[in-house]
Amino acid sequence: MTRVWDVPVHDSTRVRDARVAAEDAAALAGLDGPRTADAALVATELATNLLKHARGGQLLVEPVAAPGARSEALMVQIVAVDHGPGMSDVPAALGDGFSTAGSLGAGLGTCRRLSDDFDLHSVPGRGT
Structure with missing residues (x-):
């Protein structure tokens, strides 16, 4: 049976829930410690971005x-969806140091580096 964690991220308490979901999915997938940590960090970054940029x-x-x-080989798939303002410059947003919120601007780049496969689709005014 497939297990899907559906985490609504509408306040900061749900960032922890996103991390735990990634850790639990990694355990089901049989990932080792470092890959489990990678999945947890990606989930944390994406959940934080949902709050910071899309409310x-x-x-x-x-x-x-x-x-x-x-x-029998499994991996962890993490998908973040929002209906926020979208991104006007996706390539810039993926670069380290780019931030529209005054942060370090390393989150999406980190997610891309830690992932075996990474894709981002955003439409300004409609979401990411």
Whole structure:
């Protein structure tokens, strides 16, 4: 049976829930300690961004079959969805040091580096 963690992120208390969901999904997927930590950091960064830039959204976490791997090999898929202002310059947002909120601007770049596969779709005025 597939397990999906659906974490509504509308206040700071849910950032912890996002991290725990990623850790639990990593355990189900059989990931080792460093990869579990990577998944937890990605979930934390994405949940924080949902609050900081979109006033909330949804984080979905799920262990899924790894493409091209043996059938029992799993990875953790993390999807963040919001209906916030969107991003006008996605390539800039993925670069380290770019921030519209006065932060270090390393979050999305870190997520991309820690992920085996990373994609971002954003439409200004509609969300990310």
